[in-house]
Amino acid sequence: METLPQFRERTERFIFTSLPPAGCMETSGGLRDKVGEDGRMKPFEGNTVIYELPETVRERIARIQERLYAEAKEVLGERIIPESFHITLHDLESGPPSPMLEEAVLRTEQRARLCAEQLAGSQAPIRIRSTVLFNMVNTSMVLGFEPEEEEDCRILMEGYERFQEIIPLSYALTPHVTVAYFRPGIIFPHQIDGLRRAAEWVNKEEPIRAELTGDMLRYRRFRHMNCYF
Numbered sequence: 001m002e003t004l005p006q007f008r009e010r011t012e013r014f015i016f017t018s019l020p021p022a023g024c025m026e027t028s029g030g031l032r033d034k035v036g037e038d039g040r041m042k043p044f045e046g047n048t049v050i051y052e053l054p055e056t057v058r059e060r061i062a063r064i065q066e067r068l069y070a071e072a073k074e075v076l077g078e079r080i081i082p083e084s085f086h087i088t089l090h091d092l093e094s095g096p097p098s099p100m101l102e103e104a105v106l107r108t109e110q111r112a113r114l115c116a117e118q119l120a121g122s123q124a125p126i127r128i129r130s131t132v133l134f135n136m137v138n139t140s141m142v143l144g145f146e147p148e149e150e151e152d153c154r155i156l157m158e159g160y161e162r163f164q165e166i167i168p169l170s171y172a173l174t175p176h177v178t179v180a181y182f183r184p185g186i187i188f189p190h191q192i193d194g195l196r197r198a199a200e201w202v203n204k205e206e207p208i209r210a211e212l213t214g215d216m217l218r219y220r221r222f223r224h225m226n227c228y229f
Contacts (some may be wrong), residue, residue: 001161002172007146011131011174015144018135019196025187028138030186033096034225039077039183041224045202046103047093049116049163050086050220050228053177058082060134060208061143064133065179067201072194076141076180076184084226087128087145087175089156089217090163105221108137113219119159120214126152128175130208133199141195142176143202148209156212181225 001011019025041119055062060081068078092112093104125147136142147153160173187195220228 001157004147004150007172010172011113011146015132016017016136018198019164019192023137023189025138027182027187031182032137034139035077035184037115037184041078041181041226043097044094044224045097045101045105045222046113047092047109047219047221048094048228049089049092049112051089051216051217052218053085053087053216055113057208057210058085061177061179062207064143064198064202067128067132068180068195070196071201072191073196075182075187075195076193077183078226080178080180081226084228085177086228087177087212089159089173090167091169092163092167094222108166109219110166112163112199114143115162115166116217116219119162120217123159123214124155125214126212128152128156128210128212133179133202135195136176136178138182140181141198142178143208143211145175145177145208152213154162160219178225 017078032043042160059082059224062085065082093101095101095145123205128145129148131144131146133143135228147156159172222228
């Protein structure tokens, strides 16, 4: 499992340099499954395990979203509603709607739901703080979070590892809240400058601090990136 120094070393390699210093940026091919060229959310279904966030935290993230849209609205998709802001503990199944996807979701649902309920009943609180606003793999602008102390990191990573036994992922946990998805296509230098201005503004703000508790942990399904249930 990753220690806090290892976590910081890994994430700091990309969170501070996520926007290209020059030239254009092409959005991820997979983004087209989630967001149409008109910016509207497309049907994209699946299941996941998330931490829901306190209203005070969602309100601060909504302010960040406002600034981001003020600087770069033309390259961003439909707004994520504040009620959908969350931190993902572990991705499970997802994709465009299909019978095969529904079967895959149902295969994982019982184990994932039970694991989430057990973890929610036993997990100690995890203190986290926000880091920076950054471009997540040319798909979205996200607000990163990190554990406050080593013990917080240990508890968080142990939770992640529990779900690795159900759906093994090839990537490490990078806690974040998705603030906005890009519109699919090419983002030009002057538009990247707008994203950078928003990030610089956010990164000068006081970090958002929160405590993730067991009663905030939820197994959720989703119909698109603005609809979790």
